[in-house]
Amino acid sequence: DTGVSQDPRHKITKRGQNVTFRCDPISEHNRLYWYRQTLGQGPEFLTYFQNEAQLEKSRLLSDRFSAERPKGSFSTLEIQRTEQGDSAMYLCASSLGGAVEKLFFGSGTQLSVL
Amino acid sequence: KQEVTQIPAALSVPEGENLVLNCSFTDSAIYNLQWFRQDPGKGLTSLLLIQSSQREQTSGRLNASLDKSSGRSTLYIAASQPGDSATYLCAVEVNRDDKIIFGKGTRLHILP
Numbered sequence A: 001d002t003g004v005s006q007d008p009r010h011k012i013t014k015r016g017q018n019v020t021f022r023c024d025p026i027s028e029h030n031r032l033y034w035y036r037q038t039l040g041q042g043p044e045f046l047t048y049f050q051n052e053a054q055l056e057k058s059r060l061l062s063d064r065f066s067a068e069r070p071k072g073s074f075s076t077l078e079i080q081r082t083e084q085g086d087s088a089m090y091l092c093a094s095s096l097g098g099a100v101e102k103l104f105f106g107s108g109t110q111l112s113v114l
Numbered sequence B: 001k002q003e004v005t006q007i008p009a010a011l012s013v014p015e016g017e018n019l020v021l022n023c024s025f026t027d028s029a030i031y032n033l034q035w036f037r038q039d040p041g042k043g044l045t046s047l048l049l050i051q052s053s054q055r056e057q058t059s060g061r062l063n064a065s066l067d068k069s070s071g072r073s074t075l076y077i078a079a080s081q082p083g084d085s086a087t088y089l090c091a092v093e094v095n096r097d098d099k100i101i102f103g104k105g106t107r108l109h110i111l112p
Helices: none
Strands: A005-007 A010-013 A019-024 A031-037 A044-050 A053-057 A065-068 A075-079 A088-095 A109-113 B004-007 B010-014 B019-025 B032-038 B044-051 B056-059 B062-067 B072-077 B086-093 B100-102 B106-111
Touching (some): A019 A109, A044 B100, B019 B086, B032 B072, B044 B056
Antiparallel strands (some): A019 A075, A031 A088, A065 A075, A088 A109, B004 B019, B019 B072, B062 B072
16 A cells, blocks of 8 residues: 555646646545645645545635545545635545544645646 | 644754653543644654543654643654654544644754
8 A cells, every 4th residue: 555645746727727636545544634734834624524425624615615535435626716825735634533543644735826 | 613732833952852842722522632743845644643541652752642631742752863853743633533633833953
């Protein structure tokens, strides 16, 4: 197993365009999280899945953001009509869930909105 | 609402010193607490996880303690090395199957 994979590593887009990020969690991990991180800040929770079910979505997430996890495997995060304030590192993490299960992060997707 | 605070925001110490990083949380009803390390431009790596029923966890030169009643955790790093330079973040899971909330981290610089 190669860990949590995120694609792409970097994305540069113009304001108003749509972007989609992909996350492949560690196989058999039933929990998958999306976080956003800006420079000097801790990861900010966006949403998370238990298998294919999206259990919670942050109130900070506008309607322009949507996430899916079909069949409980990989996940996608789409941002529509991007704004300059969306520029950040988008991090994906997965875990088995449970008292002793650590969270494993991918390397992130760095989004720059021009 | 759970909030996680880390003090100090940044710390520089000479190589070889022992040091303590602090984390506090506002809601003591946590399920577990994790300490992470993050190198610049990279993802996070989990270092230690403490269940709510535990008081501490150790891994090599790292020791994390948890005082749930006072809403505090510390990460102790013994005999610091330049390779320990990174940002250290703590995160709490409030209830089972709930989201995990992070602090802003402590940027640690070990001076050779």
